[in-house]
Amino acid sequence: MELALGERLLSKIQEGPTPAAKPFKPIDAKIYVDEANHREEVALIASNPVAALAASELAEAGDFVTLELAGTPLIVTRDQDGQVRAMHNVCAHRGSTVEPRNSGSARIFSCGFHGWSYNLDGSLRAVSAASLYSSEPCTSGLRQLPCEQRHGIIWVTPNQASTISVTDWLGPELDEMFSELGLAEMTHYATEEFNLNCNWKLLTDGFLEIYHLKYLHRNSIAPFFPAHLTLSDRYGRHFANWVPKNRLVTALTERPRDQWPVLDHVTGAFVLVPGTVVQWQAGHVELFSLRPHPTDPTRSTARLTMLVPTTRLTETDLWDRNWLRVCQTIPEEDFAAAVGVAHNINCGAVNQLRIGANEHQIVEHLAALQTQP
Ligand code: FES
Numbered sequence: 001m002e003l004a005l006g007e008r009l010l011s012k013i014q015e016g017p018t019p020a021a022k023p024f025k026p027i028d029a030k031i032y033v034d035e036a037n038h039r040e041e042v043a044l045i046a047s048n049p050v051a052a053l054a055a056s057e058l059a060e061a062g063d064f065v066t067l068e069l070a071g072t073p074l075i076v077t078r079d080q081d082g083q084v085r086a087m088h089n090v091c092a093h094r095g096s097t098v099e100p101r102n103s104g105s106a107r108i109f110s111c112g113f114h115g116w117s118y119n120l121d122g123s124l125r126a127v128s129a130a131s132l133y134s135s136e137p138c139t140s141g142l143r144q145l146p147c148e149q150r151h152g153i154i155w156v157t158p159n160q161a162s163t164i165s166v167t168d169w170l171g172p173e174l175d176e177m178f179s180e181l182g183l184a185e186m187t188h189y190a191t192e193e194f195n196l197n198c199n200w201k202l203l204t205d206g207f208l209e210i211y212h213l214k215y216l217h218r219n220s221i222a223p224f225f226p227a228h229l230t231l232s233d234r235y236g237r238h239f240a241n242w243v244p245k246n247r248l249v250t251a252l253t254e255r256p257r258d259q260w261p262v263l264d265h266v267t268g269a270f271v272l273v274p275g276t277v278v279q280w281q282a283g284h285v286e287l288f289s290l291r292p293h294p295t296d297p298t299r300s301t302a303r304l305t306m307l308v309p310t311t312r313l314t315e316t317d318l319w320d321r322n323w324l325r326v327c328q329t330i331p332e333e334d335f336a337a338a339v340g341v342a343h344n345i346n347c348g349a350v351n352q353l354r355i356g357a358n359e360h361q362i363v364e365h366l367a368a369l370q371t372q373p
């Protein structure tokens with residue numbers, strides 16, 4: 001894969017940016033504010049795998065994180081057998097929130113309202129004052145959701161009725177690519193969540209075109225990349241954009257072909273439909289979980305996680321620099337631009353966006369959202 005990618009990137013660099021073969025395409029700005037459309041997108045996200053967190057965030061049995069996905073409050077934990085579990089953070093008795101903390105470590109989960117307790121696998125452990133509560137035993141545990149650990153990420157399908165197979169959802173090519181990139185051998189380094197006043201698709205759009213790199217990122221990362229140069233790929237329903245760094249050509253000429261360090265000098269943004277972006281960043285990974293507000297199309301949450309190779313976890317100066325750079329670039333530039341556009345759409349000043357031929361994946365992404373099962 002690495003060699004083939006290197007060859008494709010070298011010919012792309014020689015060839016230069018692709019002139020437009022099609023006119024720009026106008027799209028209706030309503031798709032970023034329409035409530036009925038939003039309900040369908042939230043339902044779509046809820047019935048597909050969502051990147052809940054990095055698997056290494058739950059290193060030990062009993063480690064847990066609570067979060068809300070597509071409006072569903074969840075506890076994600078690792079049970080006594082090492083298996084990851086996602087369950088409603090909602091007591092089977094009368095619906096109170098069971099675990100109020102954002103994260104931590106637990107031996108059992110215990111509801112503060114009337115003291116019912118649950119095992120790490122969600123099964124009911126004990127009803128408090130059981131002899132007073134019922135003449136028959138009660139066995140209702142926490143409601144389980146489909147959940148799978150794959151490629152170093154814990155994926156949850158928030159809609160209980162759906163089943164989960166991350167491999168099927170990714171498709172064989174992407175599944176193999178993520179294995180080759182060694183995602184499962186990466187460890188969580190840092191996480192931050194951003195609550196943003198914009199539709200979630202405006203965040204995704206930033207990963208689907210390279211047009212803005214030279215302009216929006218002129219004071220941050222643009223100097224490291226040639227302008228307007230990307231390899232745009234599709235993997236079934238998903239998207240990828242490979243962008244070479246300026247140093248790639250020199251790095252390849254310094255080594256024999258079978259030792260080309262292509263992946264050390266390239267960025268690859270994988271937009272997984274719907275709502276997840278895995279960004280290969282020349283040796284480490286940035287994971288973006290782009291989460292729409294459950295009811296309001298003009299709000300969303302982006303959870304950004306940086307994963308680094310487990311064998312190089314101690315190179316903290318390097319990772320701190322990278323974390324600072326990503327936090328200064330994506331939230332402060334990309335997300336800020338998206339929020340600005342959203343404001344102009346929300347106030348009615350924009351009713352059409354003119355999507356260029358060099359931004360075609362944005363239109364394809366919208367189409368992909370309409371046609372997903
Ligand atoms: S609601 Fe949880 S124990 Fe009553």
Ligand SMILES: [Fe+2]
Pocket residue numbers: 206212213216217334
């Ligand atoms: Fe960007």
